[in-house]
Amino acid sequence: MGIRIDQLDYDGNNTKFLESVIEKLGKKNSRNILYRASEQESLERILKHGTDRGGFSGKKSWGYSELLSKELLHEDVIFATTEAEIRYGEQNLEFQTSLKKFSLIERPLLLVYDSSYFIKVKEKQYAFKNPKTKHESLIAVFTVTKLKTSPEKNLYVVTGAHDCGKTATLEFLRGVYGYNIQKEAASLALDDLGSKKLGHDPCMPLKKIYGKRHICPVCTPLKFAKLALKKQKELEKLASEGSLLERGYVDIIEFYTRHNKTKDLKHDKFADYANVFLLEVMPSLQEPKWGKSKQERTEEARRINDRLLKMYTAEGFNVSFIPAGSVEERAKRIHERISKNL
Numbered sequence: 352m353g354i355r356i357d358q359l360d361y362d363g364n365n366t367k368f369l370e371s372v373i374e375k376l377g378k379k380n381s382r383n384i385l386y387r388a389s390e391q392e393s394l395e396r397i398l399k400h401g402t403d404r405g406g407f408s409g410k411k412s413w414g415y416s417e418l419l420s421k422e423l424l425h426e427d428v429i430f431a432t433t434e435a436e437i438r439y440g441e442q443n444l445e446f447q448t449s450l451k452k453f454s455l456i457e458r459p460l461l462l463v464y465d466s467s468y469f470i471k472v473k474e475k476q477y478a479f480k481n482p483k484t485k486h487e488s489l490i491a492v493f494t495v496t497k498l499k500t501s502p503e504k505n506l507y508v509v510t511g512a513h514d515c516g517k518t519a520t521l522e523f524l525r526g527v528y529g530y531n532i533q534k535e536a537a538s539l540a541l542d543d544l545g546s547k548k549l550g551h552d553p554c555m556p557l558k559k560i561y562g563k564r565h566i567c568p569v570c571t572p573l574k575f576a577k578l579a580l581k582k583q584k585e586l587e588k589l590a591s592e593g594s595l596l597e598r599g600y601v602d603i604i605e606f607y608t609r610h611n612k613t614k615d616l617k618h619d620k621f622a623d624y625a626n627v628f629l630l631e632v633m634p635s636l637q638e639p640k641w642g643k644s645k646q647e648r649t650e651e652a653r654r655i656n657d658r659l660l661k662m663y664t665a666e667g668f669n670v671s672f673i674p675a676g677s678v679e680e681r682a683k684r685i686h687e688r689i690s691k692n693l
């Protein structure tokens with residue numbers, strides 16, 4: 352049976368791409384599969400040898416496998432990930448998967464192997480049970496066409512729960528690296544509300560205020576979310592190329608859905624953010640507020656960050672995790688990722 356060669360478009364959304372692969376393979380056939388990223392330049396070699404590691408002169412050693420109690424050849428082992436690992440990787444930034452490699456390959460290929468032909472020798476590394484039948488293990492090859500997804504302009508989001516260091520980091524990026532910064536839409540919306548938002552004491556637990564004129568994120572969540580989204584849209588329209596936004600529209604939805612069961616807050620299309628930087632919670636920056644201790648505020652912030660990661664990822668954005676550190680270190684990390692287009 353010949354190897355099936357097919358083509359698929361790729362817009363940078365790995366989950367969506369995975370679904371389209373599974374659809375092409377057929378649900379039944381998509382079980383027990385290993386996915387491997389490769390390059391279109393290697394297609395001929397792959398079709399001839401069953402792997403992009405085959406057909407080279409000389410014997411390169413992979414190393415000794417404790418499991419198989421023998422020395423393995425480099426060409427007899429592949430790096431690959433399963434469907435479950437690819438899905439896990441979309442929720443966990445540090446976990447590498449085959450699909451995440453596409454961003455580094457100009458003209459990618461996706462190799463689809465039948466896992467029953469392999470023995471797992473190491474995390475994400477699989478040895479061919481019978482190196483002579485490599486061809487048979489290769490079910491399909493997809494040539495991957497990367498779509499130009501660059502939006503009209505590149506906008507970056509810097510986000511994270513309360514007191515994560517967003518403002519200080521952004522100010523540093525503006526002052527030292529010269530970025531244009533956009534203030535948080537929700538806080539601009541609060542500014543616009545003037546006296547309408549007043550009445551809450553930050554030292555006390557939040558209590559709802561029932562007044563006709565009173566509008567705030569807690570007492571009138573839907574009304575406020577709509578105002579904030581409108582603001583977000585305006586500022587994204589006005590923001591210049593390469594601007595950094597303090598929070599994006601997903602933050603507004605996160606806040607709105609945090610305490611309300613309501614899932615869908617209807618919104619039009621927002622900017623296709625070039626990257627979303629999520630700042631890790633630093634307990635040292637947290638302060639007691641709304642009747643909650645420093646410890647409680649820290650734990651709450653961590654839960655919010657988990658939600659932000661999930662929600663931005665689900666919207667198809669690339670989320671870059673910015674670990675705890677000094678303002679300079681974090682700003683430098685963000686600047687490097689932007690300038691290297693990571």
Ligand SMILES: [Zn+2]
Pocket residue numbers: 548551559560565566567568569570571
């Ligand atoms: Zn209120």
